[in-house]
Amino acid sequence: MAVPLFDTATPLEPLRPQIDAAIAGVLDDKRFILGPNVSAFEEEFAAYCGSRHAIGVANGTDALTIALRAPGVGPRDQVIVPSFTFYASAEAIPPTGATPVFCDVDPDTMCVSAETVKAAITPRTKAVMVVHLFGNLAPVAEIAALGLPVLEDAAQAAGTIGPEDARPGSLGTIATFSFFPSKNLGAFGDGGAITTSDDDLADRVRMLRFHGSWDKVTYEHVGYNSRLDEIQAAILRVLLPHLDDWADGRREAGRCYGTAGLGEVVTLPSPGHGAQPAWHLYVIRHPRIDDIATALGEVGIGHKFYYRTPVHRQPAMRELAAGVELPVTDELAATHLAIPMSPVLGRADAEEVVAAVRAAVG
Numbered sequence: 001m002a003v004p005l006f007d008t009a010t011p012l013e014p015l016r017p018q019i020d021a022a023i024a025g026v027l028d029d030k031r032f033i034l035g036p037n038v039s040a041f042e043e044e045f046a047a048y049c050g051s052r053h054a055i056g057v058a059n060g061t062d063a064l065t066i067a068l069r070a071p072g073v074g075p076r077d078q079v080i081v082p083s084f085t086f087y088a089s090a091e092a093i094p095p096t097g098a099t100p101v102f103c104d105v106d107p108d109t110m111c112v113s114a115e116t117v118k119a120a121i122t123p124r125t126k127a128v129m130v131v132h133l134f135g136n137l138a139p140v141a142e143i144a145a146l147g148l149p150v151l152e153d154a155a156q157a158a159g160t161i162g163p164e165d166a167r168p169g170s171l172g173t174i175a176t177f178s179f180f181p182s183k184n185l186g187a188f189g190d191g192g193a194i195t196t197s198d199d200d201l202a203d204r205v206r207m208l209r210f211h212g213s214w215d216k217v218t219y220e221h222v223g224y225n226s227r228l229d230e231i232q233a234a235i236l237r238v239l240l241p242h243l244d245d246w247a248d249g250r251r252e253a254g255r256c257y258g259t260a261g262l263g264e265v266v267t268l269p270s271p272g273h274g275a276q277p278a279w280h281l282y283v284i285r286h287p288r289i290d291d292i293a294t295a296l297g298e299v300g301i302g303h304k305f306y307y308r309t310p311v312h313r314q315p316a317m318r319e320l321a322a323g324v325e326l327p328v329t330d331e332l333a334a335t336h337l338a339i340p341m342s343p344v345l346g347r348a349d350a351e352e353v354v355a356a357v358r359a360a361v362g
């Protein structure tokens with residue numbers, strides 16, 4: 001039985017009539033840019049995250065650049081960012097004029113920690129970008145206690161629950177999400193959002209996403225044309241009420257791997273302190289990870305090395321990262337593998353995956 005790496009289609013099937021109606025509603029209404037669905041989704045998503053504001057933007061990468069610019073990150077500043085993440089986390093920094101400074105991650109959570117961030121602080125550090133990688137949670141409060149504004153890159157963590165039931169998006173100074181179709185809350189195209197409880201930051205974000213202007217008459221900043229599309233917002237409004245159920249499905253899938261004995265043969269991902277991760281990707285580790293990948297491939301089980309070349313070793317970042325040594329990142333890059341994860345992955349699928357992993361290295 002083949003097990004796909006993701007299954008985003010099955011959970012959406014029963015919602016198809018509502019999605020069709022939402023799209024038809026926008027076509028009938030004919031307000032395609034910053035219309036009523038974007039405003040309503042912004043309110044609903046802010047309430048979901050427990051944040052005062054959510055502002056829709058075109059994608060999760062723009063969200064990061066705009067969220068950095070809003071509090072004034074700019075030329076000559078440095079922003080601390082992990083290297084074990086999707087490339088966009090770091091790529092979003094140079095367009096502000098600031099420089100990424102790469103830090104290492106905790107080997108258990110695969111996210112940054114207060115220690116790894118502290119080691120990268122310099123007098124030019126203006127902000128820290130933490131990445132809630134794979135749906136796990138970075139320790140935002142501990143990092144904020146170092147005295148720097150914290151931007152949460154929560155692209156992979158919609159649906160995750162943090163300490164005292166707080167959600168990613170409400171833990172730091174400002175946060176960003178991606179609604180790329182494969183994400184935990186995925187649109188039918190590109191989309192993103194920025195959340196913050198700071199009214200001034202929210203105002204600046206709203207201006208920056210719209211050419212740095214309130215009224216398309218006076219332009220106060222050099223901004224961006226980066227709006228969440230009305231059709232995507234209408235679809236996201238249908239999906240958002242189901243996010244918690246899907247997140248529970250992802251948590252349950254993680255438990256199925258545990259009870260099927262996966263932890264006896266490989267290292268499983270560890271939830272960050274107080275986190276109940278809605279696993280976006282389920283990433284295991286083993287010194288012979290290539291053998292596991294080959295064995296999974298042979299029996300039709302989806303798998304992927306996500307960050308084999310960490311960001312600080314990518315050609316575009318090499319100059320900025322000259323001399324940077326990140327031993328945990330290098331180790332994770334060489335030993336990690338994403339195995340199937342979705343809201344509908346059940347016990348039988350998990351047992352099949354575990355049997356294949358055991359056959360390879362058990």
Ligand SMILES: Cc1ncc(COP(=O)(O)O)c(C=O)c1O
Binds near residue numbers: 085153156179190
């Ligand atoms: C951690 C992380 N940050 C940022 C992004 C960028 O999001 P987008 O693809 O919507 O630009 C992604 C996803 O693609 C991501 O996984």
